[in-house]
Amino acid sequence: MAEQLTPDLCVIGAGSGGLSVAAAAAQFGVDVVLIERDKMGGDCLNYGCVPSKSLIAAARRAHTMRASGPFGIKPLEPAVEFDRVHDHIHEVIAAIEPNDSVERFTGLGVNVIKGEARFRDKETVIADGREIKARRFVIATGSSPALPPIPGIERVPYFTNETIFDNKQRIEKLIVVGGGPIGMELAHAFRRLGTEVAVLEAFTPLAKEDPELAEVVLRQMESEGVEIISDARVERFEPFGDRVQVLFARGGQSYSIDGSHLLLATGRRPNIEKLNLDNAAVRHDRTGIKVDKGLRTSNRRVYAIGDVTGGLQFTHVANYHASVVIKNALFRLPAKVNEEILPRVTFTDPELAQVGLTEEEARKKYRKVHVYRWPYSDNDRAQAERATDGFLKVITTRRGRVIGASMVGEQAGELIQMWSLAMHKNMKIGALASIVSPYPTLAEINKRAAINFYTPSLTNPMIRRVIGLLRKLG
Ligand SMILES: Cc1cc2nc3c(=O)[nH]c(=O)nc-3n(C[C@H](O)[C@H](O)[C@H](O)COP(=O)(O)OP(=O)(O)OC[C@H]3O[C@@H](n4cnc5c(N)ncnc54)[C@H](O)[C@@H]3O)c2cc1C
Numbered sequence: 001m002a003e004q005l006t007p008d009l010c011v012i013g014a015g016s017g018g019l020s021v022a023a024a025a026a027q028f029g030v031d032v033v034l035i036e037r038d039k040m041g042g043d044c045l046n047y048g049c050v051p052s053k054s055l056i057a058a059a060r061r062a063h064t065m066r067a068s069g070p071f072g073i074k075p076l077e078p079a080v081e082f083d084r085v086h087d088h089i090h091e092v093i094a095a096i097e098p099n100d101s102v103e104r105f106t107g108l109g110v111n112v113i114k115g116e117a118r119f120r121d122k123e124t125v126i127a128d129g130r131e132i133k134a135r136r137f138v139i140a141t142g143s144s145p146a147l148p149p150i151p152g153i154e155r156v157p158y159f160t161n162e163t164i165f166d167n168k169q170r171i172e173k174l175i176v177v178g179g180g181p182i183g184m185e186l187a188h189a190f191r192r193l194g195t196e197v198a199v200l201e202a203f204t205p206l207a208k209e210d211p212e213l214a215e216v217v218l219r220q221m222e223s224e225g226v227e228i229i230s231d232a233r234v235e236r237f238e239p240f241g242d243r244v245q246v247l248f249a250r251g252g253q254s255y256s257i258d259g260s261h262l263l264l265a266t267g268r269r270p271n272i273e274k275l276n277l278d279n280a281a282v283r284h285d286r287t288g289i290k291v292d293k294g295l296r297t298s299n300r301r302v303y304a305i306g307d308v309t310g311g312l313q314f315t316h317v318a319n320y321h322a323s324v325v326i327k328n329a330l331f332r333l334p335a336k337v338n339e340e341i342l343p344r345v346t347f348t349d350p351e352l353a354q355v356g357l358t359e360e361e362a363r364k365k366y367r368k369v370h371v372y373r374w375p376y377s378d379n380d381r382a383q384a385e386r387a388t389d390g391f392l393k394v395i396t397t398r399r400g401r402v403i404g405a406s407m408v409g410e411q412a413g414e415l416i417q418m419w420s421l422a423m424h425k426n427m428k429i430g431a432l433a434s435i436v437s438p439y440p441t442l443a444e445i446n447k448r449a450a451i452n453f454y455t456p457s458l459t460n461p462m463i464r465r466v467i468g469l470l471r472k473l474g
Protein backbone atom coordinates (compact mmCIF):
# COMPACT_ATOMS: atom_id res chain seq x y z
CA MET A 1 0.00 0.00 0.00
CA ALA A 2 1.20 3.54 -0.83
CA GLU A 3 2.64 5.59 2.04
CA GLN A 4 0.06 8.17 3.19
CA LEU A 5 1.02 11.68 4.26
CA THR A 6 -1.40 14.12 5.87
CA PRO A 7 0.38 17.49 6.08
CA ASP A 8 -1.31 20.85 6.61
CA LEU A 9 0.02 22.13 3.32
CA CYS A 10 1.17 20.44 0.12
CA VAL A 11 3.04 22.67 -2.35
CA ILE A 12 3.50 21.42 -5.92
CA GLY A 13 6.53 22.95 -7.66
CA ALA A 14 9.74 24.19 -6.04
CA GLY A 15 10.27 27.33 -8.14
CA SER A 16 10.04 30.98 -7.08
CA GLY A 17 6.44 30.75 -5.84
CA GLY A 18 6.44 27.26 -4.32
CA LEU A 19 9.68 27.75 -2.42
CA SER A 20 8.42 31.03 -0.91
CA VAL A 21 5.20 29.42 0.32
CA ALA A 22 7.00 26.36 1.68
CA ALA A 23 9.71 28.38 3.47
CA ALA A 24 7.26 30.81 5.06
CA ALA A 25 4.84 28.08 6.15
CA ALA A 26 7.62 25.92 7.62
CA GLN A 27 8.99 28.91 9.54
CA PHE A 28 5.54 29.34 11.10
CA GLY A 29 5.74 25.70 12.23
CA VAL A 30 3.30 24.37 9.65
CA ASP A 31 3.69 20.77 8.46
CA VAL A 32 4.60 21.12 4.73
CA VAL A 33 5.19 18.69 1.89
CA LEU A 34 6.92 20.16 -1.19
CA ILE A 35 6.94 18.21 -4.47
CA GLU A 36 9.36 18.93 -7.32
CA ARG A 37 9.81 16.88 -10.48
CA ASP A 38 12.94 18.56 -11.83
CA LYS A 39 15.48 21.02 -10.41
CA MET A 40 14.91 22.87 -7.15
CA GLY A 41 14.64 26.61 -7.90
CA GLY A 42 12.48 26.16 -11.00
CA ASP A 43 12.74 28.34 -14.06
CA CYS A 44 14.11 31.46 -12.45
CA LEU A 45 17.24 29.85 -11.01
CA ASN A 46 17.94 27.28 -13.70
CA TYR A 47 16.56 28.48 -17.03
CA GLY A 48 15.34 32.05 -16.53
CA CYS A 49 16.20 35.15 -14.53
CA VAL A 50 19.50 34.02 -13.03
CA PRO A 51 21.23 32.63 -16.14
CA SER A 52 19.82 35.38 -18.36
CA LYS A 53 20.96 38.18 -16.05
CA SER A 54 24.38 36.51 -15.73
CA LEU A 55 24.65 36.38 -19.52
CA ILE A 56 23.58 40.02 -19.73
CA ALA A 57 26.25 40.94 -17.14
CA ALA A 58 28.94 39.26 -19.28
CA ALA A 59 27.60 41.03 -22.37
CA ARG A 60 27.75 44.38 -20.59
CA ARG A 61 31.46 43.87 -19.84
CA ALA A 62 32.09 43.16 -23.53
CA HIS A 63 30.13 46.25 -24.52
CA THR A 64 32.04 48.44 -22.05
CA MET A 65 35.29 47.47 -23.76
CA ARG A 66 33.95 48.43 -27.17
CA ALA A 67 32.24 51.61 -26.00
CA SER A 68 35.08 53.16 -23.96
CA GLY A 69 36.21 55.60 -26.68
CA PRO A 70 34.26 58.67 -25.50
CA PHE A 71 35.85 58.29 -22.02
CA GLY A 72 39.35 58.64 -23.45
CA ILE A 73 40.09 54.94 -23.28
CA LYS A 74 41.01 53.24 -26.50
CA PRO A 75 38.19 50.78 -27.35
CA LEU A 76 39.05 47.11 -27.69
CA GLU A 77 37.20 44.31 -29.45
CA PRO A 78 36.78 41.78 -26.63
CA ALA A 79 37.88 38.17 -27.11
CA VAL A 80 34.73 36.42 -25.93
CA GLU A 81 35.21 32.82 -24.80
CA PHE A 82 31.77 31.25 -24.93
CA ASP A 83 32.80 28.28 -22.79
CA ARG A 84 33.99 30.67 -20.05
CA VAL A 85 30.79 32.72 -20.31
CA HIS A 86 28.93 29.41 -19.83
CA ASP A 87 31.06 28.70 -16.73
CA HIS A 88 30.33 32.17 -15.35
CA ILE A 89 26.57 31.58 -15.75
CA HIS A 90 26.75 28.22 -14.01
CA GLU A 91 28.96 29.54 -11.21
CA VAL A 92 26.31 32.17 -10.48
CA ILE A 93 23.58 29.50 -10.45
CA ALA A 94 25.74 27.34 -8.16
CA ALA A 95 26.28 30.27 -5.78
CA ILE A 96 22.52 30.80 -5.40
CA GLU A 97 21.50 27.12 -5.51
CA PRO A 98 22.04 26.35 -1.78
CA ASN A 99 19.21 28.78 -0.89
CA ASP A 100 16.80 26.67 -2.92
CA SER A 101 18.26 23.24 -2.13
CA VAL A 102 16.58 20.12 -0.75
CA GLU A 103 19.06 20.32 2.17
CA ARG A 104 18.00 23.85 3.13
CA PHE A 105 14.30 23.06 2.90
CA THR A 106 14.67 19.78 4.77
CA GLY A 107 16.55 21.79 7.42
CA LEU A 108 13.57 24.15 7.66
CA GLY A 109 11.38 21.13 8.39
CA VAL A 110 9.84 20.75 4.90
CA ASN A 111 9.28 17.22 3.64
CA VAL A 112 10.67 17.45 0.06
CA ILE A 113 9.48 14.79 -2.37
CA LYS A 114 11.25 14.40 -5.72
CA GLY A 115 8.65 13.34 -8.27
CA GLU A 116 5.84 14.46 -10.52
CA ALA A 117 2.60 15.35 -8.77
CA ARG A 118 -0.89 14.59 -10.02
CA PHE A 119 -4.30 14.82 -8.39
CA ARG A 120 -6.13 11.58 -7.75
CA ASP A 121 -9.24 13.28 -6.45
CA LYS A 122 -10.33 16.57 -4.87
CA GLU A 123 -8.24 16.01 -1.77
CA THR A 124 -5.40 13.69 -2.76
CA VAL A 125 -2.18 14.15 -4.68
CA ILE A 126 0.05 11.27 -5.76
CA ALA A 127 3.81 11.72 -6.13
CA ASP A 128 6.71 9.28 -6.04
CA GLY A 129 4.34 6.48 -5.05
CA ARG A 130 3.04 8.42 -2.03
CA GLU A 131 -0.47 9.65 -1.30
CA ILE A 132 -0.69 13.16 0.08
CA LYS A 133 -3.93 14.25 1.72
CA ALA A 134 -3.35 17.84 2.77
CA ARG A 135 -5.61 20.40 4.39
CA ARG A 136 -4.60 22.86 1.64
CA PHE A 137 -2.73 22.49 -1.67
CA VAL A 138 -0.78 25.18 -3.54
CA ILE A 139 -0.10 24.60 -7.22
CA ALA A 140 3.06 26.47 -8.27
CA THR A 141 4.10 24.49 -11.32
CA GLY A 142 5.17 27.43 -13.48
CA SER A 143 5.29 27.57 -17.27
CA SER A 144 7.32 26.22 -20.19
CA PRO A 145 8.23 27.58 -23.60
CA ALA A 146 5.25 27.50 -25.98
CA LEU A 147 6.64 26.25 -29.26
CA PRO A 148 5.00 27.68 -32.38
CA PRO A 149 3.39 25.11 -34.71
CA ILE A 150 5.54 26.19 -37.64
CA PRO A 151 6.15 23.62 -40.41
CA GLY A 152 9.67 22.22 -40.34
CA ILE A 153 10.18 22.78 -36.61
CA GLU A 154 10.80 19.07 -36.11
CA ARG A 155 13.55 19.08 -38.74
CA VAL A 156 15.81 21.81 -37.35
CA PRO A 157 17.75 22.17 -34.13
CA TYR A 158 16.68 25.06 -31.93
CA PHE A 159 17.30 26.55 -28.53
CA THR A 160 14.71 27.58 -25.99
CA ASN A 161 15.38 29.21 -22.63
CA GLU A 162 15.72 25.67 -21.26
CA THR A 163 18.74 24.84 -23.43
CA ILE A 164 20.49 28.05 -24.48
CA PHE A 165 22.33 28.53 -21.19
CA ASP A 166 24.02 25.14 -21.68
CA ASN A 167 25.66 26.36 -24.89
CA LYS A 168 29.47 26.47 -24.80
CA GLN A 169 30.15 27.20 -28.49
CA ARG A 170 30.57 30.49 -30.28
CA ILE A 171 27.27 31.36 -31.91
CA GLU A 172 28.01 33.00 -35.20
CA LYS A 173 24.50 34.04 -36.22
CA LEU A 174 21.43 33.67 -34.02
CA ILE A 175 17.91 33.99 -35.35
CA VAL A 176 15.53 34.80 -32.54
CA VAL A 177 11.84 34.15 -33.17
CA GLY A 178 9.76 36.28 -30.78
CA GLY A 179 10.39 39.87 -29.70
CA GLY A 180 9.05 39.68 -26.14
CA PRO A 181 11.25 40.15 -23.06
CA ILE A 182 12.99 36.78 -23.44
CA GLY A 183 13.78 37.30 -27.12
CA MET A 184 14.91 40.91 -26.75
CA GLU A 185 17.04 40.44 -23.63
CA LEU A 186 18.85 37.47 -25.14
CA ALA A 187 19.15 39.06 -28.59
CA HIS A 188 20.86 42.11 -27.07
CA ALA A 189 23.17 40.03 -24.88
CA PHE A 190 24.30 37.73 -27.71
CA ARG A 191 24.91 40.68 -30.02
CA ARG A 192 27.22 42.20 -27.41
CA LEU A 193 29.05 38.88 -27.16
CA GLY A 194 29.88 39.19 -30.85
CA THR A 195 27.05 37.14 -32.38
CA GLU A 196 25.18 38.43 -35.41
CA VAL A 197 21.53 38.57 -34.35
CA ALA A 198 18.21 38.91 -36.16
CA VAL A 199 14.87 39.04 -34.33
CA LEU A 200 11.71 37.99 -36.18
CA GLU A 201 8.60 39.27 -34.42
CA ALA A 202 5.07 38.47 -35.64
CA PHE A 203 3.70 41.84 -34.50
CA THR A 204 5.54 44.55 -32.56
CA PRO A 205 8.64 43.96 -30.44
CA LEU A 206 8.17 44.73 -26.72
CA ALA A 207 4.49 45.22 -27.50
CA LYS A 208 3.38 45.18 -23.85
CA GLU A 209 5.40 48.33 -23.11
CA ASP A 210 4.74 52.03 -23.72
CA PRO A 211 5.85 52.42 -27.37
CA GLU A 212 7.66 55.67 -26.59
CA LEU A 213 9.91 53.78 -24.18
CA ALA A 214 10.24 50.66 -26.30
CA GLU A 215 11.48 52.84 -29.14
CA VAL A 216 14.52 53.94 -27.10
CA VAL A 217 15.47 50.30 -26.51
CA LEU A 218 14.90 49.28 -30.13
CA ARG A 219 16.95 52.22 -31.39
CA GLN A 220 19.87 51.28 -29.16
CA MET A 221 19.72 47.59 -30.11
CA GLU A 222 19.60 48.44 -33.81
CA SER A 223 22.50 50.87 -33.44
CA GLU A 224 24.53 47.97 -32.05
CA GLY A 225 23.65 45.84 -35.06
CA VAL A 226 20.66 43.75 -33.95
CA GLU A 227 18.39 43.31 -36.95
CA ILE A 228 14.79 43.63 -35.76
CA ILE A 229 12.13 42.54 -38.22
CA SER A 230 8.58 43.23 -37.04
CA ASP A 231 5.30 42.06 -38.63
CA ALA A 232 7.14 38.94 -39.81
CA ARG A 233 4.99 35.84 -40.29
CA VAL A 234 7.30 32.87 -39.99
CA GLU A 235 6.09 30.23 -42.46
CA ARG A 236 8.67 27.46 -42.38
CA PHE A 237 11.98 26.28 -41.00
CA GLU A 238 14.38 24.38 -43.27
CA PRO A 239 17.72 22.71 -42.61
CA PHE A 240 20.31 24.53 -44.74
CA GLY A 241 23.58 22.54 -44.69
CA ASP A 242 24.62 22.85 -41.07
CA ARG A 243 22.58 26.06 -40.78
CA VAL A 244 18.91 26.84 -40.33
CA GLN A 245 16.84 28.72 -42.84
CA VAL A 246 13.74 30.63 -41.78
CA LEU A 247 11.18 31.51 -44.42
CA PHE A 248 8.81 34.33 -43.54
CA ALA A 249 6.28 36.70 -45.08
CA ARG A 250 6.13 40.43 -44.50
CA GLY A 251 3.80 42.92 -46.13
CA GLY A 252 2.71 40.35 -48.75
CA GLN A 253 6.32 39.54 -49.77
CA SER A 254 8.27 36.34 -49.05
CA TYR A 255 11.72 36.43 -47.49
CA SER A 256 14.25 34.01 -46.09
CA ILE A 257 17.04 34.41 -43.62
CA ASP A 258 19.55 31.87 -42.39
CA GLY A 259 21.59 31.52 -39.26
CA SER A 260 23.93 29.14 -37.49
CA HIS A 261 21.47 28.84 -34.59
CA LEU A 262 17.81 29.42 -33.83
CA LEU A 263 16.21 30.55 -30.56
CA LEU A 264 12.46 30.19 -30.05
CA ALA A 265 11.08 32.76 -27.60
CA THR A 266 7.44 32.84 -28.65
CA GLY A 267 5.69 32.91 -25.30
CA ARG A 268 4.79 30.48 -22.52
CA ARG A 269 2.29 27.76 -21.71
CA PRO A 270 1.25 26.80 -18.17
CA ASN A 271 2.56 23.52 -16.71
CA ILE A 272 -0.79 21.85 -16.07
CA GLU A 273 -0.95 18.87 -18.37
CA LYS A 274 0.43 16.31 -15.88
CA LEU A 275 -1.59 17.46 -12.88
CA ASN A 276 -4.92 15.74 -13.70
CA LEU A 277 -6.70 18.92 -12.66
CA ASP A 278 -10.10 17.56 -13.69
CA ASN A 279 -9.81 14.89 -10.99
CA ALA A 280 -9.57 17.73 -8.46
CA ALA A 281 -12.28 19.91 -10.06
CA VAL A 282 -9.76 22.71 -10.58
CA ARG A 283 -10.96 24.92 -13.41
CA HIS A 284 -8.40 25.75 -16.07
CA ASP A 285 -7.96 26.54 -19.74
CA ARG A 286 -4.98 26.72 -22.05
CA THR A 287 -3.84 30.03 -20.51
CA GLY A 288 -3.64 28.57 -17.01
CA ILE A 289 -5.46 27.78 -13.78
CA LYS A 290 -8.39 30.05 -12.96
CA VAL A 291 -8.10 31.76 -9.59
CA ASP A 292 -10.02 34.42 -7.71
CA LYS A 293 -8.40 37.56 -6.25
CA GLY A 294 -7.30 35.53 -3.24
CA LEU A 295 -5.64 32.98 -5.60
CA ARG A 296 -8.11 30.24 -4.68
CA THR A 297 -9.13 27.85 -7.47
CA SER A 298 -12.57 26.35 -8.09
CA ASN A 299 -11.64 23.71 -5.47
CA ARG A 300 -11.63 25.53 -2.12
CA ARG A 301 -8.77 23.38 -0.78
CA VAL A 302 -6.52 24.35 -3.68
CA TYR A 303 -4.68 27.61 -4.44
CA ALA A 304 -2.57 28.39 -7.52
CA ILE A 305 0.24 30.94 -7.77
CA GLY A 306 2.87 32.27 -10.16
CA ASP A 307 3.21 31.56 -13.87
CA VAL A 308 0.70 28.69 -13.87
CA THR A 309 -2.12 31.19 -13.28
CA GLY A 310 -1.32 32.75 -16.68
CA GLY A 311 -1.19 36.35 -15.39
CA LEU A 312 1.92 38.45 -14.97
CA GLN A 313 4.84 36.02 -15.24
CA PHE A 314 7.63 37.30 -13.02
CA THR A 315 9.54 35.92 -10.07
CA HIS A 316 8.56 38.81 -7.82
CA VAL A 317 4.91 38.23 -8.77
CA ALA A 318 5.19 34.53 -7.84
CA ASN A 319 6.76 35.62 -4.51
CA TYR A 320 4.00 38.17 -3.95
CA HIS A 321 1.37 35.53 -4.73
CA ALA A 322 3.06 33.33 -2.13
CA SER A 323 2.60 36.03 0.52
CA VAL A 324 -1.10 36.40 -0.39
CA VAL A 325 -1.64 32.63 -0.11
CA ILE A 326 0.17 32.45 3.23
CA LYS A 327 -2.19 35.13 4.59
CA ASN A 328 -5.26 33.38 3.19
CA ALA A 329 -4.43 29.74 3.82
CA LEU A 330 -2.59 29.98 7.14
CA PHE A 331 -4.01 33.07 8.82
CA ARG A 332 -7.40 33.12 7.11
CA LEU A 333 -6.98 36.81 6.42
CA PRO A 334 -8.92 38.04 3.37
CA ALA A 335 -5.80 38.99 1.37
CA LYS A 336 -6.25 39.88 -2.31
CA VAL A 337 -3.86 40.40 -5.19
CA ASN A 338 -3.39 44.04 -6.18
CA GLU A 339 -1.95 43.93 -9.70
CA GLU A 340 -1.65 47.72 -9.82
CA ILE A 341 1.45 47.80 -7.65
CA LEU A 342 3.45 45.15 -9.49
CA PRO A 343 6.52 46.47 -11.29
CA ARG A 344 8.31 44.88 -14.24
CA VAL A 345 11.69 45.43 -15.84
CA THR A 346 13.09 44.33 -19.17
CA PHE A 347 16.86 44.03 -18.77
CA THR A 348 17.96 45.25 -22.15
CA ASP A 349 20.38 48.17 -22.12
CA PRO A 350 18.91 50.67 -21.52
CA GLU A 351 16.57 48.96 -19.09
CA LEU A 352 12.84 49.46 -19.45
CA ALA A 353 10.84 49.63 -16.22
CA GLN A 354 7.14 50.00 -15.53
CA VAL A 355 4.93 50.13 -12.49
CA GLY A 356 1.20 50.76 -12.53
CA LEU A 357 -0.51 52.14 -15.61
CA THR A 358 1.21 53.27 -18.79
CA GLU A 359 0.19 56.69 -20.09
CA GLU A 360 -2.12 55.11 -22.66
CA GLU A 361 -3.78 52.84 -20.08
CA ALA A 362 -4.21 55.77 -17.69
CA ARG A 363 -5.83 57.96 -20.36
CA LYS A 364 -8.31 55.18 -21.09
CA LYS A 365 -9.16 54.69 -17.42
CA TYR A 366 -9.28 58.29 -16.13
CA ARG A 367 -10.91 61.35 -17.61
CA LYS A 368 -7.93 63.57 -16.85
CA VAL A 369 -4.38 62.61 -15.97
CA HIS A 370 -1.12 64.53 -15.57
CA VAL A 371 2.18 63.31 -16.96
CA TYR A 372 5.42 64.55 -15.38
CA ARG A 373 8.61 63.85 -17.30
CA TRP A 374 12.34 64.17 -16.81
CA PRO A 375 15.05 63.23 -19.32
CA TYR A 376 18.32 61.52 -18.42
CA SER A 377 20.13 64.19 -20.42
CA ASP A 378 19.20 66.73 -17.72
CA ASN A 379 20.87 64.68 -15.00
CA ASP A 380 24.51 65.44 -14.15
CA ARG A 381 25.43 61.85 -13.24
CA ALA A 382 23.95 60.56 -16.48
CA GLN A 383 26.11 63.10 -18.31
CA ALA A 384 29.24 61.93 -16.45
CA GLU A 385 28.42 58.32 -17.29
CA ARG A 386 27.45 59.25 -20.87
CA ALA A 387 24.16 57.44 -20.26
CA THR A 388 21.93 60.27 -21.43
CA ASP A 389 19.50 58.23 -23.50
CA GLY A 390 16.26 57.73 -21.64
CA PHE A 391 13.56 59.42 -19.62
CA LEU A 392 11.03 59.05 -16.85
CA LYS A 393 7.29 59.61 -17.14
CA VAL A 394 5.16 59.69 -14.01
CA ILE A 395 1.40 59.55 -14.45
CA THR A 396 -0.89 60.93 -11.77
CA THR A 397 -4.57 61.60 -11.28
CA ARG A 398 -5.79 65.20 -11.40
CA ARG A 399 -5.12 65.45 -7.69
CA GLY A 400 -1.55 64.15 -7.98
CA ARG A 401 -1.96 60.53 -6.84
CA VAL A 402 0.66 58.41 -8.58
CA ILE A 403 -1.00 55.81 -10.81
CA GLY A 404 1.92 54.79 -12.99
CA ALA A 405 5.57 55.34 -13.78
CA SER A 406 7.49 54.35 -16.88
CA MET A 407 11.23 54.67 -17.16
CA VAL A 408 13.76 53.80 -19.80
CA GLY A 409 17.47 54.34 -19.22
CA GLU A 410 20.51 53.34 -17.21
CA GLN A 411 19.45 51.45 -14.04
CA ALA A 412 15.77 52.14 -14.66
CA GLY A 413 15.05 48.83 -12.91
CA GLU A 414 16.58 50.15 -9.69
CA LEU A 415 15.14 53.65 -10.00
CA ILE A 416 11.54 52.55 -10.57
CA GLN A 417 11.38 51.25 -7.00
CA MET A 418 10.64 54.68 -5.55
CA TRP A 419 7.50 54.76 -7.69
CA SER A 420 6.61 51.23 -6.58
CA LEU A 421 6.74 52.49 -3.01
CA ALA A 422 4.68 55.56 -3.92
CA MET A 423 2.00 53.37 -5.49
CA HIS A 424 2.09 50.81 -2.72
CA LYS A 425 1.52 53.55 -0.16
CA ASN A 426 -0.98 55.45 -2.32
CA MET A 427 1.23 58.56 -2.23
CA LYS A 428 0.85 61.83 -4.06
CA ILE A 429 3.68 62.96 -6.30
CA GLY A 430 4.23 66.14 -4.27
CA ALA A 431 5.40 64.05 -1.30
CA LEU A 432 8.36 62.84 -3.34
CA ALA A 433 9.51 66.30 -4.35
CA SER A 434 10.89 67.07 -0.89
CA ILE A 435 13.14 64.00 -0.68
CA VAL A 436 16.81 64.93 -0.44
CA SER A 437 18.63 62.87 -3.05
CA PRO A 438 22.43 62.64 -2.88
CA TYR A 439 24.19 64.53 -5.68
CA PRO A 440 25.15 63.41 -8.27
CA THR A 441 22.94 60.35 -8.62
CA LEU A 442 20.56 59.07 -11.25
CA ALA A 443 17.91 59.00 -8.52
CA GLU A 444 17.68 62.78 -8.85
CA ILE A 445 15.71 62.10 -12.03
CA ASN A 446 12.89 60.81 -9.83
CA LYS A 447 12.98 63.89 -7.65
CA ARG A 448 13.13 66.29 -10.59
CA ALA A 449 10.05 64.73 -12.19
CA ALA A 450 8.23 65.10 -8.87
CA ILE A 451 9.29 68.76 -8.54
CA ASN A 452 7.60 69.38 -11.91
CA PHE A 453 4.36 68.99 -10.01
CA TYR A 454 5.04 72.37 -8.40
CA THR A 455 6.05 74.15 -11.60
CA PRO A 456 2.64 75.79 -12.13
CA SER A 457 2.92 77.39 -8.67
CA LEU A 458 6.10 79.24 -9.75
CA THR A 459 4.00 81.47 -11.97
CA ASN A 460 0.89 81.47 -9.81
CA PRO A 461 0.03 85.21 -9.25
CA MET A 462 -1.45 84.48 -5.81
CA ILE A 463 1.75 82.83 -4.55
CA ARG A 464 3.82 85.66 -6.03
CA ARG A 465 1.64 88.20 -4.17
CA VAL A 466 2.11 86.32 -0.87
CA ILE A 467 5.90 86.30 -1.36
CA GLY A 468 5.76 90.04 -2.13
CA LEU A 469 3.77 90.72 1.04
CA LEU A 470 6.13 88.66 3.18
CA ARG A 471 9.09 90.60 1.72
CA LYS A 472 7.53 93.86 2.86
CA LEU A 473 7.32 92.47 6.41
CA GLY A 474 11.14 92.58 6.54
C1 LIG B 1 14.68 33.50 -19.91
C2 LIG B 1 13.81 34.01 -18.80
C3 LIG B 1 14.18 35.14 -18.10
C4 LIG B 1 13.40 35.61 -17.06
N1 LIG B 1 13.80 36.73 -16.40
C5 LIG B 1 13.07 37.20 -15.38
C6 LIG B 1 13.49 38.33 -14.65
O1 LIG B 1 14.54 38.92 -14.93
N2 LIG B 1 12.72 38.77 -13.64
C7 LIG B 1 11.56 38.14 -13.31
O2 LIG B 1 10.90 38.59 -12.35
N3 LIG B 1 11.12 37.06 -13.98
C8 LIG B 1 11.85 36.58 -15.00
N4 LIG B 1 11.43 35.46 -15.68
C9 LIG B 1 10.17 34.82 -15.28
C10 LIG B 1 10.36 33.90 -14.05
O3 LIG B 1 11.36 32.96 -14.29
C11 LIG B 1 9.05 33.21 -13.73
O4 LIG B 1 8.01 34.14 -13.67
C12 LIG B 1 9.13 32.47 -12.40
O5 LIG B 1 10.12 31.49 -12.42
C13 LIG B 1 7.77 31.84 -12.07
O6 LIG B 1 7.84 31.15 -10.87
P1 LIG B 1 6.86 29.93 -10.59
O7 LIG B 1 7.11 29.53 -9.18
O8 LIG B 1 5.50 30.26 -11.01
O9 LIG B 1 7.36 28.77 -11.58
P2 LIG B 1 8.78 28.08 -11.75
O10 LIG B 1 9.87 28.89 -11.17
O11 LIG B 1 8.92 27.71 -13.18
O12 LIG B 1 8.66 26.75 -10.90
C14 LIG B 1 7.76 25.74 -11.22
C15 LIG B 1 8.33 24.40 -10.75
O13 LIG B 1 7.31 23.42 -10.76
C16 LIG B 1 7.84 22.19 -11.20
N5 LIG B 1 6.73 21.36 -11.69
C17 LIG B 1 5.95 21.54 -12.79
N6 LIG B 1 5.01 20.60 -12.86
C18 LIG B 1 5.18 19.78 -11.80
C19 LIG B 1 4.52 18.62 -11.32
N7 LIG B 1 3.45 18.11 -11.95
N8 LIG B 1 4.99 18.03 -10.21
C20 LIG B 1 6.05 18.52 -9.54
N9 LIG B 1 6.72 19.62 -9.95
C21 LIG B 1 6.29 20.25 -11.05
C22 LIG B 1 8.83 22.61 -12.28
O14 LIG B 1 9.80 21.61 -12.49
C23 LIG B 1 9.43 23.88 -11.65
O15 LIG B 1 10.58 23.58 -10.89
C24 LIG B 1 12.21 34.94 -16.71
C25 LIG B 1 11.82 33.79 -17.41
C26 LIG B 1 12.61 33.32 -18.43
C27 LIG B 1 12.19 32.07 -19.15
Ligand SMILES: NC(=O)c1ccc[n+]([C@@H]2O[C@H](COP(=O)([O-])OP(=O)(O)OC[C@H]3O[C@@H](n4cnc5c(N)ncnc54)[C@H](O)[C@@H]3O)[C@@H](O)[C@H]2O)c1
Nearest residue numbers: 148178179180181182183201202265266267313345346347
Ligand atom coordinates in the same frame (compact mmCIF):
# COMPACT_ATOMS: atom_id res chain seq x y z
N1 LIG C 1 13.01 40.84 -17.30
C1 LIG C 1 12.01 40.06 -16.97
O1 LIG C 1 11.36 40.21 -15.95
C2 LIG C 1 11.65 38.92 -17.88
C3 LIG C 1 12.55 38.47 -18.83
C4 LIG C 1 12.17 37.42 -19.65
C5 LIG C 1 10.91 36.86 -19.50
N2 LIG C 1 10.07 37.32 -18.56
C6 LIG C 1 8.71 36.76 -18.42
O2 LIG C 1 8.52 35.67 -19.28
C7 LIG C 1 7.36 35.90 -20.06
C8 LIG C 1 7.49 35.23 -21.39
O3 LIG C 1 8.39 35.92 -22.23
P1 LIG C 1 8.39 35.71 -23.80
O4 LIG C 1 9.26 36.76 -24.37
O5 LIG C 1 8.61 34.30 -24.17
O6 LIG C 1 6.86 35.87 -24.13
P2 LIG C 1 5.92 37.05 -24.64
O7 LIG C 1 4.60 36.41 -24.81
O8 LIG C 1 6.02 38.25 -23.81
O9 LIG C 1 6.53 37.41 -26.08
C9 LIG C 1 6.54 36.48 -27.13
C10 LIG C 1 6.61 37.24 -28.44
O10 LIG C 1 6.74 36.29 -29.48
C11 LIG C 1 5.92 36.70 -30.56
N3 LIG C 1 5.58 35.52 -31.34
C12 LIG C 1 4.77 34.49 -30.98
N4 LIG C 1 4.72 33.58 -31.98
C13 LIG C 1 5.51 34.03 -32.98
C14 LIG C 1 5.84 33.54 -34.28
N5 LIG C 1 5.37 32.37 -34.72
N6 LIG C 1 6.68 34.27 -35.02
C15 LIG C 1 7.18 35.45 -34.58
N7 LIG C 1 6.88 35.97 -33.37
C16 LIG C 1 6.06 35.26 -32.58
C17 LIG C 1 4.72 37.36 -29.91
O11 LIG C 1 4.07 38.24 -30.79
C18 LIG C 1 5.37 38.08 -28.73
O12 LIG C 1 5.78 39.38 -29.05
C19 LIG C 1 7.23 37.41 -20.14
O13 LIG C 1 5.92 37.81 -20.38
C20 LIG C 1 7.71 37.84 -18.81
O14 LIG C 1 6.62 37.84 -17.91
C21 LIG C 1 10.42 38.34 -17.75
